[in-house]
Amino acid sequence: MGAPAVADRLELARGLLRRMEDRSAAVRPAPESDGRVLPVAEPLARLLPGGGLRRGSTVALPPASAATSLLFALLAEASAGGAWAAVVGRPGLGLVAAAEAGVRLERLALVPEPGPDLMAVTVALLDGMDVVAVAGAERAGVRAAERQRLAARARQRGAVLVALGAWPGADLELSCADVGWRGLGAGAGRLAARQVRVRVHGRGLAPGGRSAGLLLPAPGGAVAAAPDAEVVVPHIEKVAG
């Protein structure tokens, strides 16, 4: 019990120290600089470099089916562990589904209609929240320079920026394919679970990325490994950093 706890605290302290140094030196640090990772539910964690959401990184969830469920699945574990999350510019979020996925609603702030202040709102939230999800950036006309500014802010603050929608330059990109629902018949049954193949591309991963079959959501609403899932890792290579 003692040794890992000490190691954790040491790691935490180092991360903080590095962050302070980075900030004072105004050097653009690598996304891994923080040394801390927000936990993610186990079946997804196996797909992510570092086994979770790296603080300071930017994650994109391009518009595809199951993107919202994927967002909830990413948030759930961190939220249960005490992290604060915010979702900007996304009205109509199914919060019952979020709760079923394991997101703690009391730590999930919503800014459904930021209007023209999307940038200002996101910057303000990155200061205080652990995860900030932004939707509608394209609609609000967020340009490349502003995207970089947000990413830099997230890096500096040790927050995770999740973009719902296209986000060129993101550290990671998660998407779902081969989506199929289980439990539905012709006038019988009910929606029970959805089998998807989650693909992850980005920094820290091989060019081919990783993918795995998951149940998103599984019958209870949370994420689970598909019964016949195996992590497909084209060729594992050691990536520096």
Next chain:
Amino acid sequence: MSAVDAPNGAVAPVRASSGEPGGATRVLALWSPDWPVTAAAMAAHVPPHRPAAVVVANRVLACSAVARAQGVRRGLRRREAQARCPDLAVLDRDPDRDARAFEPVVAAVEELAPGVEVVRPGLVALAAQGPVSWFGGEQEAAEVLVDQVAARTGVESQVGVADGLFAAVLAARRALAVAPGDTPAFLAPLGVEELDREPDVDRSELIGLLRRLGLRSLGAFARLDAEDVASRFGADAVHCHRLARGLDPRPPVRRTPPEELAVEVELDPPVDRVDAAAFAARGLAERLHRTLASHGLSCTRLGVAAQTVGGEELHRIWRCAEPLTPAGTVDRVRWQLDAWLTRRRRSGDVPAEADGAVARLRLVPEETVTAGALQLGLWGDVGEARERAGRALVRVQALLGPEAVVTAVLVGGRDPAEQVRFVPWGDDRDLGLPAPAPGSDERPSRPMEPDEHAVRTKSAERTWASSGPLVAPAGWPEDVVRRTGRTSAAELPEAERMRTTNRRRRVPAPRPPAGRATPHEPPPSWPGRLPAPSPATVPPQPLPAELTAADGSPVLLRAPDLLYGLPAAVAVDGGELRQVLGWAGPWPVRQRWWAAGSAEASRLQVGLHDGEALLLLHREGRWWVIGEYD
């Protein structure tokens, strides 16, 4: 009555001498019985002869005397109360409305006696010496005040006079004047549960302990040694012990706080809306508490002062039995501003609309005590992460308005949209309250929804469902906790539970009469609620959809649970046709059949070829998309 026209200044010098430190001061308390019911009945135009009760989470919180005569009691379930008294008018709880409606009463008392302090809506206290010597006796003063309140506002009230606020309140409940020095004798035969009448503080644990120890009356408790009480029962019990002995709860080291403790904010632009005022109040209250905490003080009497654009100065003192928490301060400031703003709007004597707006707001701690253990409760329970997140969210609120940042609370309901209620950040997430409680009729509403009839019924139903206490089942919190966090309140970590007991409760849960075990209530079930997984996207307004069979003919309902044909394709909101791979349902929903305007509906889940699935609702001959599983 010449006394009515008495200049206030004539009484003031007498009162000034009454506040000096020393023995417990003579306090006159004016109490209006069952204030929540009175206020709610006035707002709902329920005639006084009709029995009425305020119900929170299916339990009676307060009832009128007429209802009490018919067997309605505090803590009763709504169903049982209605069974005992079929004519009962069931009203919602709304602390803002209570405070707003009480302002005229305070103003009426203030016409006769200065230095009026509001303890809570329904109860004011003032130093007795002034009015008593002016009107020539306690009996006379009480009569004049009760007459004045009844004449000006039509509200019934009772007056009690005793040494100290606690005894005066108890005397007011019994309409007694306790002779000077007789207070301990007056208190002695009363039950210990009288210590737990303050809605802000929960002392049920201490009361239960005392009863189990056989200390059933205040006199028995008072006979204990103060040292023994301090060493065995803790700090709060020491306060209670002092109360039981007829002393001031805190040693009288009343000093006038230095001027710099007062905080002030200039409101630019001036605030004339209640929600905006509440937002300003929150920031100011936090500043006040930071200032007080840095001096190691907390506040037991709060002066709220405002200056309107028209130059009018408004001032009111709120007195509290317990030191104020930031949340308590915000509540009181909000109530006061609400009362002022509403009064001005109603009276119509405002020359121009803008003149009534509040331009400057000032909080003055009129009386402070050393913070002691309260300081921990103020900030100790606030985690660093929470504080950081809170600051960021308040910044966003400053940018977009207080309503723009929300958190969701799960409530009972069947459709996905019904089950969620949004609470602006900083407001109470407690479900006992009807959600957008503060002056929902005055605050500008959200953008209106499309004019289409069916959409409107749907949305009306939704807002109704999300704010109406009628659908609010008992025991929500358990249900919600079970659904969200998978830990119930009892399983909370020690620190959390400490927090909930340490912090003062903001919403007094209706408690059954002391001494009886709380009946265990199973969490409510919502038969017909779709099981998990729920749709990840819930359109803010239902989208119209066309469900068609293979030959292109529309698929509608023959009976609530029978489709006309086999669905083959669906088009959402006039979009392209998407192939339907499978479907489940239709499941009829019959709810609120007792309310006018509610239509029968059926739900259908359809799976589409592109991997998406939709939750459709059939209502009034059309299909609507009420959820997307994406």
